[in-house]
Amino acid sequence: MYTVAQLMGGVWGAGGGGGELVVNDPADGSPVSSVPVATADEVGKAVAAAREAAAEWASTAPATRAAAVHRAADAVEAVAEELAAAVTAEMGKPLADARGGVEAGIGTLRQYAELAPLRGGRTLHGEPDALDFITPQPRGVVAAITPWNDPVAVSCGLLGAALVTGNVVLYKPSERTPATGWLLARALDQALPAGVLSLLTGGPEVGAALAGQEVDVVAHVGSTATGRAIAAAAARTGAKVLLENGGSDPLVVDAGVDASWAAGQAALGAFANAGQICVAVERIYVHREVAEDFVAALVQRADALRAGPGRDPGTELGPLVDRRHRDHVHGQVTAAVADGAQVRTGGELPDGPGAFYPATVVTDCRHDMPLVREETFGPVAPVVVVDSFDEALRCAADSPYGLAATVLTASMSHAQRAWRELPVGTVKINSVFGGAPGGAAHPRRASGQGFGYGPELLDEFTATKAVHIEAPGGGHW
Ligand code: NAD
Numbered sequence: 071m072y073t074v075a076q077l078m079g080g081v082w083g084a085g086g087g088g089g090e091l092v093v094n095d096p097a098d099g100s101p102v103s104s105v106p107v108a109t110a111d112e113v114g115k116a117v118a119a120a121r122e123a124a125a126e127w128a129s130t131a132p133a134t135r136a137a138a139v140h141r142a143a144d145a146v147e148a149v150a151e152e153l154a155a156a157v158t159a160e161m162g163k164p165l166a167d168a169r170g171g172v173e174a175g176i177g178t179l180r181q182y183a184e185l186a187p188l189r190g191g192r193t194l195h196g197e198p199d200a201l202d203f204i205t206p207q208p209r210g211v212v213a214a215i216t217p218w219n220d221p222v223a224v225s226c227g228l229l230g231a232a233l234v235t236g237n238v239v240l241y242k243p244s245e246r247t248p249a250t251g252w253l254l255a256r257a258l259d260q261a262l263p264a265g266v267l268s269l270l271t272g273g274p275e276v277g278a279a280l281a282g283q284e285v286d287v288v289a290h291v292g293s294t295a296t297g298r299a300i301a302a303a304a305a306r307t308g309a310k311v312l313l314e315n316g317g318s319d320p321l322v323v324d325a326g327v328d329a330s331w332a333a334g335q336a337a338l339g340a341f342a343n344a345g346q347i348c349v350a351v352e353r354i355y356v357h358r359e360v361a362e363d364f365v366a367a368l369v370q371r372a373d374a375l376r377a378g379p380g381r382d383p384g385t386e387l388g389p390l391v392d393r394r395h396r397d398h399v400h401g402q403v404t405a406a407v408a409d410g411a412q413v414r415t416g417g418e419l420p421d422g423p424g425a426f427y428p429a430t431v432v433t434d435c436r437h438d439m440p441l442v443r444e445e446t447f448g449p450v451a452p453v454v455v456v457d458s459f460d461e462a463l464r465c466a467a468d469s470p471y472g473l474a475a476t477v478l479t480a481s482m483s484h485a486q487r488a489w490r491e492l493p494v495g496t497v498k499i500n501s502v503f504g505g506a507p508g509g510a511a512h513p514r515r516a517s518g519q520g521f522g523y524g525p526e527l528l529d530e531f532t533a534t535k536a537v538h539i540e541a542p543g544g545g546h547w
Contacts, residue, residue: 072103072156072249076271078112079119080264082256085112088272091245096162096389096425097379103160103249107272110279116268117283120211120238123265128208128236130263132187139186139234141261143179146226149257150176153222156250158380161218162389162425163343165380175226175254178523181507185525186234191534201539206532208236209310210286215277215300217292218246218391219346219447225254228289229267231527233258237287238266242280244292245273246391278303285309287531291348294445294471294516312530314513314522316445317473318352320466321502322488323364324459324479325357332360332478333367339476339502340451341375341429344390345399349474351502353435353442354453355462361455365433368451369415372429379424389425390448396425399448406432406441406452416449437465445471459484467492472514476502 078084086106093103108116127135146153150172157168191205212232216225221243232239243251248271255269270276277296281288281303289312290300297315304311321339323332339351356364380388390396396419403417416430427448435442435452442452456462459479466475474496477488489497495511498504510524521527541547 071101072252074103074105074248074252074271076106076108076112077255077259077267077269078116079268080123085109085116087112088276091248091272093160093246093248094392095159096392097381097423099423105245105248105271108270108276108279110275113270113276113279114283116240116270117211117280117285119265120240120268123263124208124210124238127238127263127266128210130236132236135234135236136183136187138261138263139179139183139230142230142233142258143176143183145257145260146172146176146179146254149253153250153253155381156253157221157247158388160247160250161221161391162380163346164385164388165383167343168380171220171223175222178223178226179230182230182234182528186231186528189525189528196538197540199541199545202537204534204536206235206529206534209531209533210237212237212239212287212289212531213242213280213283213285213309214239215242215280215288215290215292216244216251218244219343219348221247221250222254224291225251227523227527228291229258232287232289232531233262233266235528235531237531238268240268240270240280240285242270242272242277245271282307287312289530290314291522297518312520312522313518314348314520315516315518316471317348317513317517318443318445318469318471319349319474319476319494320469321351321354322459322462322466322475322477322479323354323356323360324462324477324481324484325359326480327360327478329360329363330367332356333364333371335476335478335502336364336368336451337371337375337429341372341387341449342503344388344427345449346391346447349496349503350447351451351476352446354451355456355465356453357459357462358455358457361453365414365431365453368453369431372415372431372451375429377426377428387429387449390427391425393425395447396427399427399446399450402441402444402446403430403432403450406435406439409436409439411435411439411441411452437468443469463488463491470516473517474498474511
C-alpha cells in the first residue's frame with residue numbers, strides 16, 4: 071500500500087488536514103493508496119510559499135533549468151518500473167501500456183529540456199539608435215491539474231514545459247492516481263531547487279481550491295465540465311487558462327475500404343486503454359456498402375481481446391478505472407439499447423470483483439443518441455450506418471467537441487475534404503493513432519483551448535514582453 075505525502079514549500083509530509091482518501095485497485099477492489107487531502111487553507115499557504123520561490127527560479131539561466139529537467143528525467147527513469155506498477159495498480163491499464171506512458175513522459179521531459187533553451191524572442195527594426203526586441207518570460211506560478219487515464223505522460227508534459235520555462239508549479243494529480251503523482255513528484259523534486267515544485271493531493275475540492283487561487287496559469291487536462299468550472303474560477307482571478315478536455319472523436323469508414331482492416335483500426339481506437347483515451351474512437355459512421363462486413367469483423371476483434379488484471383502479462387483489456395465510471399459507461403449503453411440500439415457483443419456487467427467491462431459493439435445507433443454524442447470513455451464502439459461520405463462528414467462535424475477525428479478512405483479527394491472541413495484539432499487519415507513528433511494542435515469548443523503538448527506548450531507557459539530602449543536625453547549612457 072502506498073502512503074502518499076504532500077509537498078508544500080519544499081517540505082514533504084506537510085498538510086493533510088482535510089482527511090484521508092483511499093484508492094482501490096480496479097482489478098480486485100483491494101486498497102492501494104492512502105492519501106492526505108489538502109484543506110483550502112493549506113492550498114492557499116502552498117501557493118504563497120510557491121510564489122516566494124518563483125523569482126529565483128525565473129531568473130535561473132535557461133540552460134541551468136534545462137539541465138535540472140534532464141536530471142529530473144533521469145530520476146523518473148530510475149523509478150520507471152515502480153511508476154508503471156503504480157499506474158496499473160491505481161487505474162488498471164495493462165502494465166505494458168503503463169510502461170509506455172512512463173517512457174513517453176520521460177521522453178517529453180527530455181524533449182522540453184532540449185527545446186526550451188533554444189527558444190527565444192526576436193529583435194525588431196526600430197529607430198537606428200534604439201534597441202527593440204520581444205522576449206518570452208516565465209509567467210510565474212502554474213497550477214497543473216491532471217487526470218488519471220495516462221497520468222505520467224500527461225503530467226510530464228505539463229510539468230516539464232512549465233518548469234523548464236522558469237515557472238514554479240503546484241501539481242494536483244487525479245484523486246484516482248495520487249500515488250502515481252506522488253512517485254513522479256518525488257523523482258522530479260530530487261532534481262529541482264526546494265520550493266519550485268509542490269504536490270497537493272485530494273479530490274475535486276482540492277482542484278477547485280487551487281484553481282481559485284491567485285496563480286498565473288491554471289493548466290487542466292481532464293473533463294469538459296471541470297475545464298469549464300476552472301475557466302469560470304480563473305475569470306475571477308485573471309489567471310490564464312490552458313484546457314485539454316473531453317472529446318467524442320468520430321471514425322468515418324468510407325465505401326470501398328477493406329472492411330477487415332477498417333475493423334482493426336476501429337477496435338484499436340475504441341478498445342485501447344479500455345477506451346479511456348482522450349482521442350479514443352467514440353462513434354463510428356460506416357458507409358452502408360461496407361457496414362455488414364465491418365461490423366462482423368469488429369465483433370470478432372472485440373471478442374478476441376483477452377480481458378484481465380493489468381498486471382497479468384497476457385492482458386489486452388484491463389478494468390475501467392472504478393465502478394463509478396463503469397456505471398457511467400454502462401448507463402450510456404443501456405440507454406441506447408432502450409432507444410432501439412442493438413448490442414452485438416459485450417454490453418453486460420460481468421460478475422466478480424473490480425470494475426471490468428467487456429469490449430462492446432453497439433449497432434443500429436442514431437447520431438442523436440447520447441452514446442454517440444457524449445463522451446463515453448469506455449470500451450464501446452457505437453456504429454451508425456450512413457448512405458454517403460457527405461452524410462458521414464456532416465455527422466462527424468456535428469458535435470460539441472472538437473478534439474480529433476479519423477477518416478478511413480481510399481479516396482484522396484475525400485481525405486482532402488476531411489482535413490479541411492472537420493472542425494477539430496487533429497485529423498488522421500487511415501490510421502487512428504500516430505503522427506509525427508512535434509505535432510501540436512488547438513482543441514476546439516468543448517475540447518479545450520491552447521496547445522496542450524508539443525513545442526508550442528512552451529510558449530503557453532511564457533508571456534512575451536516587448537522592450538524598447540533608447541539612450542537618455544543627450545544621447546549618452
Ligand atoms: P476530471 O476533470 O474529472 O479530473 C481531472 C483533474 O481535475 C483531477 O485532478 C480532479 O481532481 C480535478 N478537478 C475535478 N473537479 C475540479 C474542479 N471543479 N476544479 C478544479 N479541479 C477539479 O477528469 P478525469 O475524469 O480525471 O479525466 C478524464 C477526462 O479527461 C476525459 O474527459 C478525457 O477526455 C479527458 N482527457 C483529455 C485529454 C486531452 O488532451 N484533451 C487527455 C487526457 C484526458
